[in-house]
Amino acid sequence: MSQQERLTRSATNKLLGGVCGGIAEYFGWDPSLVRLGWVIGTLFTSGGGLIVYILALFIMPSGDDPKETGVYSGE
Numbered sequence: 001m002s003q004q005e006r007l008t009r010s011a012t013n014k015l016l017g018g019v020c021g022g023i024a025e026y027f028g029w030d031p032s033l034v035r036l037g038w039v040i041g042t043l044f045t046s047g048g049g050l051i052v053y054i055l056a057l058f059i060m061p062s063g064d065d066p067k068e069t070g071v072y073s074g075e
Helices: 017-025 031-044 049-059
Strands: none
Touching: 017 031, 017 049, 031 049
């Protein structure tokens, strides 16, 4: 049975919480471009991107815990 890829915060490619790094890993994009896009989006929404980032920080599971990412084998 194949494992389905899940959107998680990055454990290796993070500056603050790993949200942008996790999005970049999930879609196969460059993390620097995701971060740049997030900053530009935050500026154009008068800080709305910051609120979304904080929400994503709490909603997205961490990529370093196998039990949270769904790839835990139970052993």
